[in-house]
Amino acid sequence: MGKLARKVAIIGAGMCKFGRNFPLKRNPDMWVDAWIDAVNRVDNGIEPKDIDACYVGNYSSDLFNHQGHLGPQMANLVGLTPKPAARFEGACASSGVAFRQGILAIASGVHDIVAISGVECMTEVSTTLVTDTLATASDNLFEYPAGATFPGLYAAAASAHFHKYGTTHDDLKRIAIKNHENGKENPYAQMQQSLKEIMASKIKKFESQGRDIPDWKDEMDFLGSSSNPMIASPLRLFDCSLVTDGAACVFLAAEDVAKKYTDTPIWITGSGQGSAALSLHDRGEITGFIAAREAARQAYEMSGLGPKDIQIAEVHDCFTIAELIALEDLGFYEKGKAAEAIKNGETKRDGIRPINTSGGLKSKGHPVGATGAAMAVETFKQMRGIAERNRQVKFDVEKALTHNLGGSGATCVVTIYEK
Amino acid sequence: MPEEKEITVQNYLDYINNKKLMGSKCKKCGTFDVPPRKLCIKCNSTDMEWVEMSGKGKIAAFSCIGVGTSFMVNKGYSMKKPYCFSVIELNEGPMISGQLVGVDETKPDDIKINTPVQVTFLETELQGGEIRVDLGFEPV
Numbered sequence: 313m314g315k316l317a318r319k320v321a322i323i324g325a326g327m328c329k330f331g332r333n334f335p336l337k338r339n340p341d342m343w344v345d346a347w348i349d350a351v352n353r354v355d356n357g358i359e360p361k362d363i364d365a366c367y368v369g370n371y372s373s374d375l376f377n378h379q380g381h382l383g384p385q386m387a388n389l390v391g392l393t394p395k396p397a398a399r400f401e402g403a404c405a406s407s408g409v410a411f412r413q414g415i416l417a418i419a420s421g422v423h424d425i426v427a428i429s430g431v432e433c434m435t436e437v438s439t440t441l442v443t444d445t446l447a448t449a450s451d452n453l454f455e456y457p458a459g460a461t462f463p464g465l466y467a468a469a470a471s472a473h474f475h476k477y478g479t480t481h482d483d484l485k486r487i488a489i490k491n492h493e494n495g496k497e498n499p500y501a502q503m504q505q506s507l508k509e510i511m512a513s514k515i516k517k518f519e520s521q522g523r524d525i526p527d528w529k530d531e532m533d534f535l536g537s538s539s540n541p542m543i544a545s546p547l548r549l550f551d552c553s554l555v556t557d558g559a560a561c562v563f564l565a566a567e568d569v570a571k572k573y574t575d576t577p578i579w580i581t582g583s584g585q586g587s588a589a590l591s592l593h594d595r596g597e598i599t600g601f602i603a604a605r606e607a608a609r610q611a612y613e614m615s616g617l618g619p620k621d622i623q624i625a626e627v628h629d630c631f632t633i634a635e636l637i638a639l640e641d642l643g644f645y646e647k648g649k650a651a652e653a654i655k656n657g658e659t660k661r662d663g664i665r666p667i668n669t670s671g672g673l674k675s676k677g678h679p680v681g682a683t684g685a686a687m688a689v690e691t692f693k694q695m696r697g698i699a700e701r702n703r704q705v706k707f708d709v710e711k712a713l714t715h716n717l718g719g720s721g722a723t724c725v726v727t728i729y730e731k
Numbered sequence: 732m733p734e735e736k737e738i739t740v741q742n743y744l745d746y747i748n749n750k751k752l753m754g755s756k757c758k759k760c761g762t763f764d765v766p767p768r769k770l771c772i773k774c775n776s777t778d779m780e781w782v783e784m785s786g787k788g789k790i791a792a793f794s795c796i797g798v799g800t801s802f803m804v805n806k807g808y809s810m811k812k813p814y815c816f817s818v819i820e821l822n823e824g825p826m827i828s829g830q831l832v833g834v835d836e837t838k839p840d841d842i843k844i845n846t847p848v849q850v851t852f853l854e855t856e857l858q859g860g861e862i863r864v865d866l867g868f869e870p871v
């Protein structure tokens with residue numbers, strides 16, 4: 313594993329408000345909002361003339377919006393043309409891949425500053441079309457005819473994990489509760505509500521409709537009730553991330569120039585990327601993701617750090633089970649041991665290693681192509697100590713990690729950040 | 732009898748259409764693959780042959796899906812009538828995806844991993860009357 317030939321830092325990062333933004337905001341609108349938000353977080357300011365290239369992560373604008381070729385389309389919005397601009401695709405890891413390519417382009421010496429971003433507008437099409445489009449990140453020839461959906465594949469992984477390690481749906485409920493607690497504190501999140509608040513608003517709705525008031529004892533009870541319908545057993549509605557429109561943007565700079573823009577750059581000290589067979593069935597292993605373990609291995613080796621050194625992480629919780637498996641794939645916990653740690657509160661905001669302080673994909677939202685970049689935005693904020701409302705962790709974050717998984721685990725990008 | 736057909740996706744799908752589950756066997760290291768491979772990723776050999784699979788295996792993973800793909804929705808599946816997506820480990824070693832039938836999809840807790848299954852071929856009538864055949868499995 314080689315080192316980066318020169319150091320790379322984040323000098324600014326931002327995002328647009330995630331949510332069901334279409335048609336009020338389409339891809340170009342959201343992308344510019346994210347750009348402006350990121351520019352505003354570059355301490356000494358930055359202008360398009362300072363930037364050498366524009367890398368855009370996007371999964372499927374072709375199917376969602378009937379639009380391809382987003383690289384130059386976005387670059388032109390802020391006057392970056394005629395500089396190099398390109399779109400990168402790796403399913404839900406699309407902007408993670410763009411981010412890594414930005415790092416490599418700078419480390420190579422070719423570029424000094426790269427704007428990496430991600431954008432996705434998913435709500436322009438019907439739910440069935442969203443399901444079908446997301447399913448194209450799995451194998452269209454051999455999984456689709458069997459009825460594989462995106463939730464269905466993670467649900468199948470959950471069934472195997474439950475069987476092998478005794479994991480239960482209660483373990484998954486705790487992940488949803490935690491991530492909603494965090495998302496409540498994120499003004500950029502799609503669902504800024506704790507599960508208690510969601511339950512209260514449901515009860516209000518039931519009352520106004522004159523229906524029987526449910527007597528849920530607590531969040532766990534609600535999450536096991538018929539008000540949380542089964543999408544793909546054992547995963548219910550609140551185990552799934554959201555269908556979201558959004559964009560995020562990060563400015564990466566070489567060591568040589570970073571100090572011009574800020575006195576406190578966030579250094580990228582580890583970057584790894586892994587791959588696996590597109591089909592879940594073709595990997596021999598269903599309870600973990602080899603692409604994630606490989607990406608983590610590379611990132612740890614490059615940074616010289618190990619799982620124990622990581623203080624906070626944003627992990628790819630497209631489904632609650634995915635967060636649990638990520639904690640094991642990243643080596644934070646032994647295989648089959650993450651559930652117990654979650655139960656003990658270790659991954660909460662006040663736990664020993666907070667996970668998904670942003671609210672995660674579950675509550676912040678999951679505009680698939682923008683998700684990897686948005687993870688870097690949250691990490692930047694937590695390391696700078698500027699996370700909004702009440703979600704800033706109570707200790708100084710010097711070492712952090714992001715884990716961005718594509719499809720049902722066929723692409724993964726892991727990044728390690730240090731102050 | 733060894734088959735002379737080239738190992739391609741279309742030939743594999745044609746076999747399924749003719750209700751045969753075929754895979755490849757590496758003549759060098761003996762590895763089975765379903766769907767078949769033209770190049771063995773265990774030993775890098777291209778000396779591969781078609782073999783018919785026993786069609787027997789066990790459930791490795793599954794999910795009863797209420798929000799389905801358009802293909803399944805068009806077949807009449809819904810939240811009220813889920814279908815079961817499964818990953819099956821074949822006796823020959825490879826895993827493959829297929830719809831699991833012959834189970835109560837509304838009671839996923841009753842479906843057990845490692846349950847022995849056998850292949851079945853599921854027919855769907857497409858618009859225009861053409862019959863499409865897909866891989867399915869059912870408990871033995």
Ligand SMILES: [Zn+2]
Pocket residue numbers: 757758759760761762771772773774775776
């Ligand atoms: Zn071989």
